Amino acid sequence: SIEEIDDKIDLAVIAIDAKKCIEAMEKCGEKGIRHAVVISGGFSEVGNEELEKELLGIARKYGIRIIGPNCVGVFNAKNGFNTFFQRNMDFPHYGSVAILTQSGTFGIALMEKLANEGIGISKFVSYGNKADVDEIDLMEYLERDEETKIVAMYIEEMGREFFERKFKKRIIILKAGRSKLGQKAASLHTGAMATNYEIFKGVCKQKKVIYADDFEEFFSIIKIASLQGFPKGKRLGIITNGAGPAVLACDFIEEARNVELADMVDLTGSAKASDYIEAMKKMKADIILLVFVFQDAPLAESLEELYQGLKEIDKFCIAVAIGGSFVEEQKKRLLKLKIPVFEEPKVVINSLDKLLIK
């Protein structure tokens, strides 16, 4: 127990039965601990508002700042510090995106997907019921954090005050619980901002906050922003060795608000790597969408040349490639060059559309 430790303790991670948390917090306070992550569930999210108030009361008495309760805690990718209790998990490497999430479940899934696709993060905070530390506190912290360039957030509800501040960093939000059914599922207890998704989107546009419509789009926006940054203009050029996916991309460009087709080059199935490289050098678009049918022979035979060429060209690039194990290998190689690869033209175009909101 805490009393047995002689050293000074910076942080307590509490993951015991909700009712026992009260006593534990009291002991933390007596010991001089000033920061706690409460993983335990069983508080306001299941109707035990009183227990949560009691916990907060003790924390306030001792000046302890709490993250949680009902969360998976925090992770720092630079120093490896983490409070996760999941046994089978991949963690992302160090990078420039900070993750804030109200849902622990969602946070775990997102972390693993980021790890899988080689996207680095700075800090991760699952803040659960936010009895004490909330998204405003966390944003204030992250805006001062030099390791963080982009803040990606999953929220179920948040107060208006969050948007009353001036943001110093780019923010990407996925908001769940925007329908009545979803709100019921999230057991929300809040007002206007939570109940009206149209208002939420309007405020996002005003404040240049990027909002995603679903998990896939959220992840894709993070992927593009993290690997290639933010596009400088809306003119998109397509270079392809097969018509199908490029035609689909064009359909979605026409539906998009902020993306515009600048140029399209169909090199056909006989395209070699050198044809791609030459086309890229000539292209004057702000964003280049490379569609690869890697299975086609001339391209497959000249892959070394392709990657060497891509390495030397400094343009805002995104790729589309669909397939099996051979294509998966190529996707990993593109990722090493920081070129995000997607399977679905729709999500690429829609994500760019969101990234270009001005």
Place this chain on the structure above:
Amino acid sequence: SIEEIDDKIDLAVIAIDAKKCIEAMEKCGEKGIRHAVVISGGFSEVGNEELEKELLGIARKYGIRIIGPNCVGVFNAKNGFNTFFQRNMDFPHYGSVAILTQSGTFGIALMEKLANEGIGISKFVSYGNKADVDEIDLMEYLERDEETKIVAMYIEEMGREFFERKFKKRIIILKAGRSKLGQKAASLHTGAMATNYEIFKGVCKQKKVIYADDFEEFFSIIKIASLQGFPKGKRLGIITNGAGPAVLACDFIEEARNVELADMVDLTGSAKASDYIEAMKKMKADIILLVFVFQDAPLAESLEELYQGLKEIDKFCIAVAIGGSFVEEQKKRLLKLKIPVFEEPKVVINSLDKLLIK
């Protein structure tokens, strides 16, 4: 060359320069060959209509039926026959879905993705410029084919006559080139059906043809139909051990037209396999959506029990699970039980919505 072969030849696969195809087709005719797949490009798709007419003329003269030109040809998953010239490709195993595709590129990508996710196919035909054999001929063939239960099609344009027939099997269509930009990219030359996507969707609804809005949805609809069949009713029940993805699913259910939330059980992070199995047995919904946070300890520890239980329960089931390598393993195990797994609640709900069109 053809003359040197003494045996009778059933099929010629032609993949030489477009101009040389004329002579080759003539020789096929003389030799008595009555079926040809013309892989070669360089015909009407690049403006050489005359050359394509000439090719067809020779075929007609000898009574040869042509697939193509400008295609990747055909594949039969039962006997392994295939005309693909791609070197690095995975092929799906034998199953109940037939694939028809106008775009070869798209066909290659789709085949590999089907192979990757363990979805079996009966026949695959890439028919390219359809100088002779078109989607109507192919549908007539597939409707008589006992190995085929579902027909999945990628089309860029098609005539009205296709829809004037009565369909004997379920059809799933992804139509590209539905915007002006997309049509330009597909170099379409046809009339009303190609230019008006709203009319296309209307006809699909009338004829109970399922249409997908994008590649991901197309693939997901095939995946569900192939592994679980068609849902018998619209009442959906959710069983989850984490709120996030379930809340997102509810948002999309509210937006869907044909799916209805029947029940939702949040077992929380402390759920064991037995809790899932018990909840499944009690649930009266037509479709059960299982949301798994596999990383959470009690579930991770009782996986054997989970799979045993799932094996014994005969209900229309779909799963959502997001994560890294451990989750990927679990997804493969679910797939063996023919339970389709997805990352994104949105695509699950939207695909079900389309499958429920009546």
